[in-house]
Amino acid sequence: MRALYDIFAQVFRSIAANKLRSFLTMFGIAWGVASLLLLIGLGEGFRSGQRRGLAQLGTDVIMMWGGTIPAMPNQHTGMRPYKLTLADTDAIRTQAQHVRNATAFINRSDLKQVSEFSSSGGSVMGVELNYPEIRNLPMAQGRYFNADDLAQHRMVVILGQKNNKLLFPGRPSLGAFITINGARFQVIGVVDKIGRGNNDSENQRLYIPLSTMMQLFPMTGENIPADSVSSIQYQPLTADLNETAKADVHRIIAERHGFEPSVKDAFEEWDTIKSERTVGLIFTAMDVFLGGVGIVTLALGAVGIINIMLVTVTERTKEIGLRKALGATSRSILMQFFLEGLMLTGLSGVIGILAAAGLMFGLGAMMGNNQMGFDPPRLVPWSAVMALGTLTLCGVVAGLYPASKAAALEPVEALRKE
Template identity: 75%
Template sequence: MRAILDTFSQVFRAIGANKLRSFLTMFGIAWGVASLLLLIGLGEGFRSGQRRSLAEVGDDVIMMFGGTIPALPNQHTGMRPYKLTLADAVAVQSGASHVRNVTALINRGDLKQVSEFSSSGGAVMGTQLSFPMIRHLPIAQGRFFDQDDLAQRRQVVILGQKNNALLFPGHPAIGAFITLNGYRFQVIGVAAKIGRGNNDGDNQKVYVPLTTMMELFPITGENVPEDAITSIQYQPITEKENEDAKADVHRIVAANHGFSPDLKDAWEEWDTIKSNQTVGMIFTAMDFFLGGVGIVTLALGAVGIVNIMLVTVQERTREIGLRKAIGATNRSIMTQFFLEGMILTGLSGFIGIAAAAALMAVLGSLLGNNQMGMDPPRLVPWSAAMAISILTLCGIVAGVYPASVAARLEPVEALRKE
């Protein structure tokens, strides 16, 4: 035990004897570790922020909109626009084997919303009962629509969080009335806040039953079907079946509108599953790149420690010769220099990890959880484990080689060195 304490005492005295050199060596390693962890932490913040933003839209949602059928070679017909219809949504619900939930909706942004206290704008959405199963719409007060609301085409409305504050400032909304382009609607529900930051688009929406919307505020225009809708939104049976689900829906809608489902330019849609996968691939590639940069940085730091330790061996040649002359073994000499390299590497790595964690905690408190597109950076366990593993390897390399050089010195030759 006493020998071990003496060895560590000699190690720390040797490190302290060259304070500036030791500081610069440790700073290089600490900087590399902190940079690696911070960059990966920022990347993971972006990744989780994008996932959360997509989750605010809904789980595994695919949205289809009306499009334009492109002109075909050797045919006299030109480009032809088409509108999705409620019949399309019904056909998808009954005929798409890879689809679990479907909702049709109408989106109108030109309807004036007025209460006895104020007026407001924002989108008016005609929705079905299945809408909350597909889209993220938490209800904070009251209720969502029921079957009777749609069957009887009731004039009832659910307010978004911001529209509630604008139309009923400081007053209860449930049971009160608003008008939409002069039609009187009763408020039966208020949605909770959706999204983060200042993006209030979803919070300024109001929702009415789709049947009521189609009766009072249908989509109109030249060659527009009576049951025209803005969008069909659906979910595949499982996330992995998104392409099969899209193929089913394309086949059904194309048959209803008289064109080939293979015409890629005819489809206007957004697949949130595919978007999420793309984002994941981008940030995984970034993690590999940043991890590679970090490995190279730490390897260069290890080379620096090897050089420093070799210089130290050169400077302390007489000391090594004297110690060996009075009985120090090769093992004890090698242990001392090996521990010096390991302690320099380990201590600087610990400082780098602690500094990165502290900086990410500060950034997290400054950014909060409401920044659009980004969560606060966080210390990723696998990156910390990788840093520790690389540091251990670097410490071994930085300690073993200089230590073996020191241990191989002959006492007589070492004592002759000036």
Template identity: 55%
Template structure:
């Protein structure tokens, strides 16, 4: 044990004697470890931010908007704009087998909302009671409207968090009355803050039953009394999202007399498909960044091998003298191996500590839109540690073996 400690002390003394060379050699490894962990951590923060954005919309949602359909029934050429109708919603609700929930949306942005304490122009959404099962609309105070509210066309409203600040500053809203284009509505619920207030429309919306909306606020600029803006729905399971989409297209196309495969007829936003695509992109990015980091580590290890070989050449006479005085193959091998491995592991530890500190500091700052704070990914840290161990063995073993195999007589003859 004492012999081993002596060898360690000699190794550290040698590294300290060449401080600048040791520092420059270590920098490559530290940079490689730091780059690997930081890049993957930033990528993971971006992935997490995008996933949060999708979750703020809701779980497994599909949006469908009307596009353009043939001006002449049966034609394959798109020619005119059109709108969904409330009858389309009812047909899908009754006939579709692959759907869990569906809600029509009738959206108006020109309705003036007035309370006793303030006024604002916000989006008014007429939706079905199932809407809050599809979208993320958490009611913190009060309740969401039910089927009775919808069927009886009650003038009730659920108000978003952002509008609440303007219309009822510091005052309770539930039970109060607001005017929507001069008509009384009773507030029955307040939506909790969803996401970042400036980055989520739910916070600045007023929700009323679709039955009430169709009666009082028809879709602006449309001659159809039952026209809708768009529809939200959920497949029964994630695996059925394509079947659900095809089923919805088929029902609507049959009702309006055009081919459901007509490309311009629908505009779909499929969050199930989008989330899978985003996951694949980030998985590929993680692999790419991991390979870049490992290659950087490998280049750093090659740098250490070169420096250790230079060290062996410079100390050839010293090695010969020590072997002539009785130093064993094992002691020479151990000393040079420790020097190479120590350089590698110390520099890797510095890189790991530096990035961890940086990530902790970044976590205290507000994240940009679409990003979450970066984090140390355990799998990346494990990859870095394993790569460091391999690099340390490679960087220490080859030069150490070369030094240990030197013949004393030949070594002493070297200039």
């Protein structure tokens, strides 16, 4: 135990004797570790922010809109437009085996909303009872629609967060009345803020029952069905069955509108599940790339430490010879130089990890509950483990090779060195 204590004391004395060289060596490795963790942490912040942004839309949502049917596959001349309908939605609910839920809505942005205090021009959406089951619609005040609201075509409205402020600035809105293109509606609820940043389109919406919307403000255009809707949005049974669910829906829509389901150009849709996977793959590739660059950087740092330790062995050749002549064993010499190299890399790595963690914590505190499209960078456990593992390996290599050179010196030959 005493011998081990003496070895550690000698290691620290040796490091302290060359302060500038030790500092520069440790700084280079600590900088590399901190940079690696920060880059991966930033990537994970962007990944988390993108996931959170998609989650604001809803869970496992696939969105479909009316499209145009090409006269010939892969041709864009003589295309015939078609509109989705409420009957299409019912067919998807009953016939699509791999769809767990589906909803339809009408979205119109040409309807003027007026209260006794102000006016607004946000979009008006006619929605079904199950809309919040598929799309994110958090209620801040009041209530959502019930079955009687839709069955009786009630004149009730739910305001988006921004529209609530515009139509009732500094005043209570629940129970109050507004007009939509002259029709009088009572406010029964207010939606909490949706999304982040300056994109207020989701928050400047009004929601009314779909049955009321179809009665008062149906879809406009020539030769379109009376039950036309702007969009059908649905969820697969599980996220892994998104392609199977889309195939079911394509088959149903194609049969009902008179074209082949293999004509992909006829479908206008957005699969948020696929988008999330694509974003995940991009950021995973970035993590792998950055991790590889970080490992190479740390390996180069280890080469630097090996070089410095070899220089140290050369400088201390006479000292090594004297110690061996006085009875020091090759094992103790080996252990001293090995621990010195390992200490330099290990201490540098810990400092780098702590510096990166502190900086990321500070950035997170500064950003707080940000409304931007990305989250604060965060320390990713696997990147810290990878950095420590790489540093340990580098430390072993950086300490073992110079240590073996030192231990192999013969006392007589070492004492002759100047």
